[in-house]
Amino acid sequence: MADTLLSRFLRYVQIDTQSDERSNTCPSTENQWVLQRLLKSELETLGAANVRLTDAGYVIATIPGSRPKAPRLAFFAHVDTAPDFCGTNVKPVVHRNYQGGPIKFADNPRLVLDETVAPELLKARGKDIVTASGATLLGADDKAGVAVLMTLAELLLKGRRGKHGDIRLCFTPDEEIGRGVEKLDLRELDADVAYTLDGGAPGEICWETFSGDAALVEIEGVSTHPGEAGTKGMVSALHLAAKLLCALPREKCAPESTTGRQGFIHPTRVEGGVERAIIKFILRDFDLDGLEQKRVILKGLCRGLQAGTPGARVTCKIRKQYRNMAYWLKKDMRPVERAREAIRAMGLEPNDHPIRGGTDGSRLTENGLPTPNLFTGMHNIHGPLEWVAVQDMELAVKTCAKLAEIWAQKPRR
Numbered sequence: 001m002a003d004t005l006l007s008r009f010l011r012y013v014q015i016d017t018q019s020d021e022r023s024n025t026c027p028s029t030e031n032q033w034v035l036q037r038l039l040k041s042e043l044e045t046l047g048a049a050n051v052r053l054t055d056a057g058y059v060i061a062t063i064p065g066s067r068p069k070a071p072r073l074a075f076f077a078h079v080d081t082a083p084d085f086c087g088t089n090v091k092p093v094v095h096r097n098y099q100g101g102p103i104k105f106a107d108n109p110r111l112v113l114d115e116t117v118a119p120e121l122l123k124a125r126g127k128d129i130v131t132a133s134g135a136t137l138l139g140a141d142d143k144a145g146v147a148v149l150m151t152l153a154e155l156l157l158k159g160r161r162g163k164h165g166d167i168r169l170c171f172t173p174d175e176e177i178g179r180g181v182e183k184l185d186l187r188e189l190d191a192d193v194a195y196t197l198d199g200g201a202p203g204e205i206c207w208e209t210f211s212g213d214a215a216l217v218e219i220e221g222v223s224t225h226p227g228e229a230g231t232k233g234m235v236s237a238l239h240l241a242a243k244l245l246c247a248l249p250r251e252k253c254a255p256e257s258t259t260g261r262q263g264f265i266h267p268t269r270v271e272g273g274v275e276r277a278i279i280k281f282i283l284r285d286f287d288l289d290g291l292e293q294k295r296v297i298l299k300g301l302c303r304g305l306q307a308g309t310p311g312a313r314v315t316c317k318i319r320k321q322y323r324n325m326a327y328w329l330k331k332d333m334r335p336v337e338r339a340r341e342a343i344r345a346m347g348l349e350p351n352d353h354p355i356r357g358g359t360d361g362s363r364l365t366e367n368g369l370p371t372p373n374l375f376t377g378m379h380n381i382h383g384p385l386e387w388v389a390v391q392d393m394e395l396a397v398k399t400c401a402k403l404a405e406i407w408a409q410k411p412r413r
């Protein structure tokens, strides 16, 4: 299995599928169609049923089971990669039978992947590791999940109908820009419980995420010739944007200074000039009170800026993005308990782990489809040090197969 899994993974990461939040289309980038069409045709070749590429760019397929009364399970992976770092011309490098020590990169000699930045490498000795070449991200987030699910499909479709119910596979676009399940019809998916394959180290299961909001601050200034700015009343929106950023209480709520269960206010983009500037933020916290505090801080700073600069116009619009899936999962922990059982059956220790981000599962769970997140083996994601071990992806395939069996042994919800 390891060889087909690896060749699949290498094939997928070489297709540039970065999403782009500035685009209004779905998927946000043309290249995601390329991978989706490939997945569709591979699923058809493997013999999956009801393979469909929807108008909005989702691939949905069924692995038929032999237990019609079993709850219907769905597995998700996202095909896009993060826009944070270059994802074009990914050149994957396979380090067979890794024996420890630093890994160097041909396309960036200054880069080093070692145990100081990736302590999980200590557990990767003897495994086959894949990295990028130093100039790009690898895209294991989430091509690892995609390769895991495609290999799961092959495994289950090749054997005689296994001891599982019908399994739905769903490959989503645009997860990295927060639109992963926006155009997904849950009635069409018709699943009782789901898992995203978008997590890290073997054994990891995430059923608690941040709650997230997005904020857009718009500053309108007054433009004049800079030579007459003093007499003609220039108000620089750009300068006010800088002032706002400097006023953020960074020691308490910047992503760089918070860990664990602390939330943050994170400016993600600044654009503009003298006349007009915008700043985009994301606000994150595990609980809604904490999130509300962050909204209050940001709005307060904007009001202060407005009060101190009557010539400008400062507005702050905040919109909901997603909510902590734990609110719903705590009411029925079976999806989590059964995942733990499957992980234990692989000889792994389940590692419940709140995720300092959101997942497609946050939205799905809120919309009535309980969806914890499972490990795929990816590490150091969204940057040039990203890596994954083939054997860890293989463990994820086996965990999913086991999980399907476990659900088939239990009554429908």
Ligand SMILES: [Zn+2]
Pocket (backbone or CB within 6 Å): 078, 141, 142, 175, 198
């Ligand atoms: Zn991901």
